[in-house]
Structures are given as C-alpha cells and as structure tokens.
Amino acid sequence: MSETPTTEAPAEQSGPALADLQDERLINQQSFSAVASQFVHRLRGGELGSLPVIIGLIIICTVFYAIEPRFLSSFNLVSIARFAAPTGIISLGIVLVLLLGEIDLSVGSLSGFASAVMAVVVVDNGQPVLVGMAAGIAVGATIGLFFGLLRTRIGVPSFVFSLAGLLAFQGALFYVLGDKGTITIPASSSLVQFAKFGYVPAGLSYLLVLLIAAAYLGAELLNRSRRAKAGLANSWLPLPLVKAGLLAGGLVFLTYYLNVDRGWPNVWALFTVLVVVTDLVLRKTRWGRHVFAVGGNEEAARRSGIKVDRTYVTVFVLCSSLAALGGLMAAGVLGSVSQNSGTTGLELTAIAAAVIGGASLFGGRGTAYAAMLGIIVLQSIDSGLNQINVDSSVRFMTTGAVLLLAVMIDSVSRKARTSSGRG
Structure with missing residues (x-):
C-alpha cells in the first residue's frame, strides 16, 4: 500500500503541521529550491506581479543606451x-x-x-x-x-x-x-x-534610502512574527534578508550615481513618500x-x-x-x-x-x-x-x-x- 504524501512542517515547528500547510497543495517555503518552486508556480498561475514591467524597463534602458550612451547619464x-x-x-x-x-x-x-x-x-x-x-x-x-x-x-x-x-x-x-x-x-x-x-541633500538622501530598506526589513520581520503567533508558516528566513540587502544596495548605488549630478529631485521624493504611504494604507488598513x-x-x-x-x-x-x-x-x-x-x-x-x-x-x-x-x-x-x-x-x-x-x-x-x- 502506498503512503499518502504529506508536507513536512518547517524545521522550527514541532508537532502538528502549521494551519496553512495542512493542505498538501500548499508549498512549504523552507529552502531556496522551495522558494524557486513557488515562484515558478505563481508565474504559471498568472501571478506576474511587476516582473513584465521590470523586464521591459531593462530592455528599454539597454536599447537606448546602445543607441545613445547619454541616456543613462546621471x-x-x-x-x-x-x-x-x-x-x-x-x-x-x-x-x-x-x-x-x-x-x-x-x-x-x-x-x-x-x-x-x-x-x-x-x-x-x-x-x-x-x-x-x-x-x-x-x-x-x-x-x-x-x-x-x-x-x-x-x-x-x-x-x-x-x-x-x-x-x-x-x-x-x-x-x-x-x-x-x-x-x-x-x-x-x-x-x-x-x-x-x-534636490535632496546628499547626506540626507543616503539616510533616507537606508531607512527605506530598514523599514522594509522591519515590516517583513514583523509579519513573520505575526504569522508565527497565528500558527501559520513563514517563508525561508534568508529570503527577506536577501531582499532587504539587495534593496539597500541598489538604492545606495542609484543615490550615489544621481548625486554625481544633482541628486534626487524634491518632487520625486514627495512622489515616493506618497506611493509608500498609499501602499501601506492599501495593504494594512481596513x-x-x-x-x-x-x-x-x-x-x-x-x-x-x-x-x-x-x-x-x-x-x-x-x-x-x-x-x-x-x-x-x-x-x-x-x-x-x-x-x-x-x-x-x-x-x-x-x-x-x-x-x-x-x-x-x-x-x-x-x-x-x-x-x-x-x-x-x-x-x-x-x-x-x-x-x-x-x-x-x-x-x-x-x-x-x-x-x-x-x-x-x-x-x-x-x-x-x-x-x-x-x-
């Protein structure tokens, strides 16, 4: 007689499977391969997110830079x-x-x-x-x-x-x-x-982008804590750390590059604040x-x-x-x-x-x-x-x-x- 496949609970969880992993169709993200598997699963299910826009932006920048290198100047x-x-x-x-x-x-x-x-x-x-x-x-x-x-x-x-x-x-x-x-x-x-x-002063701009990365990491860790208290599974722990690190590194480099010229325009900083606040309101409020x-x-x-x-x-x-x-x-x-x-x-x-x-x-x-x-x-x-x-x-x-x-x-x-x- 063949055994019914079951989904293992995360390493840090002993006893019964967590509430959202008791259904064997749900994917346990407790390793890099599991995270990659769920990413592919989401894409096949039509959950494309911002991926098409990011790919399109990369193509746009590559094409225009090849034709006119000044396009990517600061x-x-x-x-x-x-x-x-x-x-x-x-x-x-x-x-x-x-x-x-x-x-x-x-x-x-x-x-x-x-x-x-x-x-x-x-x-x-x-x-x-x-x-x-x-x-x-x-x-x-x-x-x-x-x-x-x-x-x-x-x-x-x-x-x-x-x-x-x-x-x-x-x-x-x-x-x-x-x-x-x-x-x-x-x-x-x-x-x-x-x-x-x-334009945002150079020193302040570095501080702000690091605060953005820190806020992102803090929100992810807070979410993990809430899920754990609710008896729900969490994603692979290194994942939010890697995301926060990449976000911080990318923003710091971009800030350095823009500061070669004039830096971040004030009006763009205002736009960014409005986007972040609106996103938080949409995701975190009734x-x-x-x-x-x-x-x-x-x-x-x-x-x-x-x-x-x-x-x-x-x-x-x-x-x-x-x-x-x-x-x-x-x-x-x-x-x-x-x-x-x-x-x-x-x-x-x-x-x-x-x-x-x-x-x-x-x-x-x-x-x-x-x-x-x-x-x-x-x-x-x-x-x-x-x-x-x-x-x-x-x-x-x-x-x-x-x-x-x-x-x-x-x-x-x-x-x-x-x-x-x-x-």
Whole structure:
C-alpha cells in the first residue's frame, strides 16, 4: 500500500503541521529550491506581479543606451525623475480608481484647472503659496466628492461624468486664466524652488534610502512574527534578508550615481513618500482591504457589510486631490501655468502609466507602485526617443503600443489566474 504524501512542517515547528500547510497543495517555503518552486508556480498561475514591467524597463534602458550612451547619464536620469513625478502623482490617483474597476478621464484637465486656481491666488491676489496650494487641492477634493456622489447617488457611470469633466475643466482653465493665457510663477516662490530647483541633500538622501530598506526589513520581520503567533508558516528566513540587502544596495548605488549630478529631485521624493504611504494604507488598513473587496466583487462586498458607497466617494476624492497636487507640482517644475496645462493628453499618460505598471483594468488588482513603475517606463521612452531625435508621431505610436502590450499581458494573466483557481 502506498503512503499518502504529506508536507513536512518547517524545521522550527514541532508537532502538528502549521494551519496553512495542512493542505498538501500548499508549498512549504523552507529552502531556496522551495522558494524557486513557488515562484515558478505563481508565474504559471498568472501571478506576474511587476516582473513584465521590470523586464521591459531593462530592455528599454539597454536599447537606448546602445543607441545613445547619454541616456543613462546621471544628468538624464535626474531629469527623468523630475519630469516624471508630477504625472506619477496623478497616476497614483488613477491606480486607486482602477482598483474599483472605474476610470477617471478628467484628471489631466482637472490638474490644469487646479494649478490655474493656485496661480491666480498666488500671483494675481498676492496670497502665500501655501494658501494657493490649499485652494487648488480643495478644488480637486470638492470635484472628487461631486464625482463620488454622481456615481453612488445617481448611478452615472464614471466614464461619462469624467469625460464631461475633461471638457468642463478645460473650459474652466481657460476662464480662470482669462485673456492673459499664461501666468508665470516667480522663481523665488517656494513652490518653484521646491519642484524645479530643489534636490535632496546628499547626506540626507543616503539616510533616507537606508531607512527605506530598514523599514522594509522591519515590516517583513514583523509579519513573520505575526504569522508565527497565528500558527501559520513563514517563508525561508534568508529570503527577506536577501531582499532587504539587495534593496539597500541598489538604492545606495542609484543615490550615489544621481548625486554625481544633482541628486534626487524634491518632487520625486514627495512622489515616493506618497506611493509608500498609499501602499501601506492599501495593504494594512481596513479601508484598503475594502477598496480591493469592492473592486473584486461589489455585490459580495456589500453583502459582507462593507460600506460600498463610502469607499467609492473616498477613492474619487483622493483621485481628484492627487490630480490637483500633481498639477501644482507640474506648475512648479515648469514655473508657469498656461492654457496647455493638463490638456495635452496628460490624463491618457496617467492612465497608461497605471496600466503599464500593473494595475488591472478589470478592478481588484494592482499596487501603488504601479504608478511609479509605469511612469518611469513612459518617461524613459519619451526621454530616449527625444535624445535620438525621433518625431513626436513615433513617440505617440510607441506609447500606444506599450499600453496595448500591457493590457494584453493583463488579460492573459487574468485568464491564467482564472484557469488555475486564483481568479
């Protein structure tokens, strides 16, 4: 008689198998080979994560460096980070909306409208920059609240009211700017000094990246402790140590390389903080779990007691507020607000960045880091094509092709997850 195969408990666990390893189909990650096996298992099941984006970014950097070595110069990388951050902040709000399976086409024109409000308050009315920024963000939050109520109280599809907003806010931008058409923000203002000329000091930048790696390791060890107390198995202990070490080493080297030129732009540091905080909120709070639940199955979420309408409203408020903040940072980077602010396809770029970074158009899947990865890919493509003097028509076609490829990968991985029971 053949024996029924069983899964061994981890070496540190004696007695009965841990709760989540009593099912023999679950993989015990207590060795390097087991970790590799589970990684392959996840890929086959459609759990691709950020792997396609990272591979794509490596290919992009390799190709452009082979054509124009200046592409990977510290000067160009700093410029990529500075110009990518404002759109990345807008894309972060798009990620939140996509997690609900919704869309917001108005973020581009809204960002321009909010920056125009700020410019009028600061330049024309002589108010402090913080007052102007508060006014711009308040405009965004109010519009987000209005959108959320349209979605929950009246049932207007997000595609419809955001498309209407795209047109309306563009008109509002023209109205606020008036006959002047352009408002120049003084270079001495704190906004321009922060966004255009501000960089993180070298010593502080090293400290911050090491704190990021230490925070990651601390979170992993805390998670291991909680799983052990709950009677659940933990991953192979060297794994989080290796990940934290690689993260620290990579960030320290990148920081050193950027400091050869000007260092990390302040606006990119702000974007990074927003991404990290948003990621923690999505993964560690009840509200974040509700967002994923509503995006995965709205009716099931409602029946489980989740306040679905409140979730929709808060997400649209955050999305519009981040769009306004991104517009303010873009105005600071450029040093002015014009009738072109936010109206040159910015909303499409922000949506493309979120999707390329890994946020699913079908809702319920994605991370805050999708906005960061996606905007790095798009800004790298744009910078590389500019350096080799490619016509703008080719840049648009290339961006469209990359977006289509990202959606195709998302659709294929979604089918793989469904067929493997992970859907």
